[in-house]
Amino acid sequence: MKKSLYILVLCLVLSCFTMLFSACANKDNNETMEKVNMDIKKNNEVNLNIMVTDKFLYFMTKNIVNDKHFVQYMFKNKEEEFNYIYSEDSLNNISKQDLFIYNGAGLEPWINEFLDKLNKSKVGVINISRGINLLSYNKQVKYKNLVLKNNPYYWLNIDNYKIALLNIKNSIQDKDPRNRDYYEKNFSNKLKELEGYEKRFKEIGNKFKNYTMLYSEDDLEYLIRYSNMKVTKLTGGESDEYLEEKIKDTKNIVFLYSNDEELKKNEELLKKYNVKTVKLIVYQENMDYINILKYNINNLEAILKNS
Template identity: 40%
Template sequence: MKNVTYGLIIITMILFLGLGFFQSPLLANTENEIEAGEEVLLNITTVSKNQYSMVKSIVLNKHNVEYLSENESEIYKFKYNEDIINNISGRDLFIYSGINNEPWVNDFIAELKKGDLGIINMSRGIKTLTYENGNENPYYWLGINEYKIALYNVKSAIQEKDPKNKSYYEENYTNVINKIEESAKEVKLELEKYKDYTVLTNTNTFDYLLRDLGLQVVNVKKEVTRKNLDEKKLDENKIVFVKEKDPIEIVNIIETKKEDDKVEETKKTNEEKLEVPELEAKKPLDIKSVELIRWDGEKTLVELALSNIKLVTDTLKKLPIVTK
């Protein structure tokens, strides 16, 4: 009888210990679920104000979002120190454009104390265009399709850090994309009438934007002359000349004309005109031109892209509809 009693006691103790052993993980899991369901406050830093606007279009009034540079000149002149490195290292997300838009960023990232910091290159997945010298064209953020990819990268990074509000960010992203596509669709329908027309340009800044519009683009190295048109067999009645308004000179990144270059180019242009004096005198060029904007601190990148598209479209509308 005693043996039976001792046996029952031992079995009871084993069951008690077993319950205690298996309950602890269950309690821990419950706590994890509560933590996963809590609201999080992300600290996000972007390099530029334009990137800041992209993030805000996804998070709206959620989270703390800051930027390092107000304009393009500040980006290229930016100098970091130990305080900035420590500050960014303690953030949740650091977002930059990539493709040489921030020439200092690789060295900066190498010095960051990673920890829980998410480092996001917005250009990931973008098919870049190249210059004649083989270097990548960094102005992808001026193109419509490229902007959508960059915004997707931003949205995905935020969703990973705040999965509870994943559908909220998805909805905001979809709203932005729908607005862009609606505006772009209207423009492309309008531009169908001008698919056989040509855009001449002396800058590569807007290559992504013009490609997205489906326009034929021909690059010239200087101002348009009749010699340019004759060499390329172009009809001046079917041409728009795209220039950049107020270009900013940044060494090795942005190609602009210095004053002495302008003088030299004027001489060359005059020489070209002298080569065909009768032709120029008889029929001076009458080409519609438009100045597009690369950077506007008062506009988001979407607003800037749509504004540039409207400028191109309005200029094309001034041309006669020439049929074959």
């Protein structure tokens, strides 16, 4: 009897040890499998290296990717970007990237020659002005032996900016289709953010209908056409009779400008006719698009409030 009891107790003890060992083993196996699955997911995640030409483009690209990929810009200001002389090292550096994104429309006048020599076996090249109806310069702008025909500041038209942002979004989705919905959501959020500014901008044209609006810079053409403001362009050769005809019976005369040099050129005219001035931003290295819109809209609305 005692012997049978001992055998029974021994079996129970062994059974408990077996169950305990099995539970521990299953826990270890589960933790191991979870780690393996996490490693697989991590290894399947795409990490893109994206090079853009300037900080304005950097802000646009970050609006789509946030912190998901590594984004760098080449130039700190417009002068560096326009007058860039590329080297073999720069060609090699860009060829190692996953994406190379540039503004187009002549803002990087060296780009065609650069792309001809670039090894594109790895890097995807994106011109964000693709699909945009560009305006032509009235003045002559030269780069070396080239005459640049296109006005490059197309983003002053909000619809053009949307196309440019769409081109960035599509290029990143092509490289990282797994996160397509993520980029689509970021793009949609940015469009929603623009809605209020679009509405205000389109209302501005109607509010200025009883004003005489003047400007002299080609760079402002996209903004002026988008806002539907009735504006007269000064070329510097206007006669007094012509100007008198334009401003007669008008209490409010406004001169739009982005370059301070234009104030100096037209100083005499502005004083003679008591012209109010509104400064607008065409391109600012350290400002993203939304802040440029805010600045321009606020300055235009300020004139209306103070008139």
